[in-house]
Amino acid sequence: MKKANQSVETGFILSGLFQYGHVDTFLCVAIVILFAVALMGNIILILLIRLDTRLHTPMYFLLSQLSFMDIMNISTTVPKMTTDFLLNSKTITFLGCVIQTFLFMVLGATEALLLGFMSYDRYVAICHPLRYPVLMSKKICWFMVTCAWTSGSINALVHTLYVFHLPFCRSWVINHFFCELPSLLQLVCQDTSTYEYTVILCGLIILLLPFMAILASYARVLTVVFQMSSGKGQRRAISTCSSHLIVASLFYVTGLSTYTRPHSLHSPEEDKAVAVFYTIITPLLNPFIYSLRNKEVMGAMRRQLVECVFVHKMSS
Template identity: 50%
Template sequence: MEKRNATSDFILLGLFKHTRSHLFLFILVLIIAISSLTGNALMILLIHRDHRLHTPMYILLSQLSLMDVMLVLTIVPKMASGFLTGKRSISPAGCGLQIFLLLTMAGGECFLLAAMSYDRYVAVCHPLRYPSLMNWQRCLQMSMGSWFMGAADGILQAVTTLSFPFCSVHEINHFFCEAPMLVRLACSDTSVFEYAMYICCVLMLLVPFSLILTSYSFILTAVLHMRSTEALKKAFATCSSHLTVVGLFYGAAIFIYMRPKSYRSANHDKVVSAFYTIFTPVLNPLIYSLRNNEVKAAMKRLLGNLANLKLQ
């Protein structure tokens, strides 16, 4: 098959067609994306401004919100502009940047969620040792480590994916550049890279996921032995929120990156990709705020301060 010029653009076929039903879905996605940006930005603002939330748990949560904001901004503006203007082309550099940013945020969230599960494990199982085991230095190391591991995976997959020669058919049946979709267009043998990408996904997804399951197995054992009803409710509230986020994020990511090639469907991939890049980020602040009394109290204090400023 004819190989294309390495400098020519890719064409993103997009998520929606120009029909009335798809226009409704497009508006719905925009509303969800804006809600996601607003909710996560508000979560970052609350944690930054309220000194009562300056704890490792909420610092890690602020990093999760920051990753979600950047994830939405990486995907939605390009998708929206392509649908509204009809210009669906994206340069190889732009495509590589999307892959890098996507995997930096998604990979970083994998390790960040594992760090958050360790924080909950220490808080529930070793409360007296919490100040020493989860100090500011450890929290900073976990946050920076999550960003670094995500960025390392992102740059590796972006550079390797774009190094392949691509065939004359350069249409990507997706609404953003994603490594598994781009590899399908390569004219050379990609089996070694696909195997390496699979191993990388095992490390990025299953290793942190195993750590999360291990942490929560210890937490569950400790919670079941609690005699205080109030402590039991608080432990269940914080841990169930985190487990909900973990289930949503890891379920979608494993579906996209760890299925055998023979079971892949472009339409299914687009729907699931939309779920973990657009819909999941809007759920995170809702889950953590609606089920967390400390966040709700911080919101009331912020609204009270704003009301006082208006009266002055």
């Protein structure tokens, strides 16, 4: 316990994603650029949904929540990682590691549940269009978002409190670029096999069940879509659902590969590579997949640009 107490005083050391060389400097710059693009894309999408009344629908309300989560998600890991690289400092305080672990788990679990609710929205819109205003009312939308945030927060709080009460006595070097649960477990000097099964079970519930629900709902959606007589309606429905399915598959598959395996099967380098997808790539792709493939969002962007130009001309 003496070493465990020392970790509280001195904190941890993150091995990071980069070493120090020309290639790693280029990669760091590239990630900073991707971070800026992800922030800009998600902020623009949120503003468009807020400003354009035509986007005040349940689907875009849930999408704005997803963009907000992506902003927080990528901001939890990338700024710390790049700052450490630039300042040649890889330390993180014990409290900082606790906060980073908690925030990342909250956002990951909440996004996993929200993506499932978004598939339900598309299922109702296509399979039960006449009942859509009732089944996806404003009250139900807020209930979904509240349920996702509450469940994600409770799950994160329980795991964070438990893990950081374990004795860290092997090392204080976390072989990762941020404080993530599987990497922290490798520092614990007592048997964690029972707890690992709990982590796997939670991962299956939070990640696999929503993913299965998405696949099942879209199987039903595709059945209904191919029964449509309108080719235009088919293309629009398939475009909307395929966008969501691309995002969901990328998020769930990478998450499942990390949280449903015992730590004995984890490779630090593999974990880092996989984590890049759900900490950087997914938040980057989400706004572009939903906007560039969506005529309503692109139309809203054009209208806002025209309005800005008109206001600028009037003021000048």
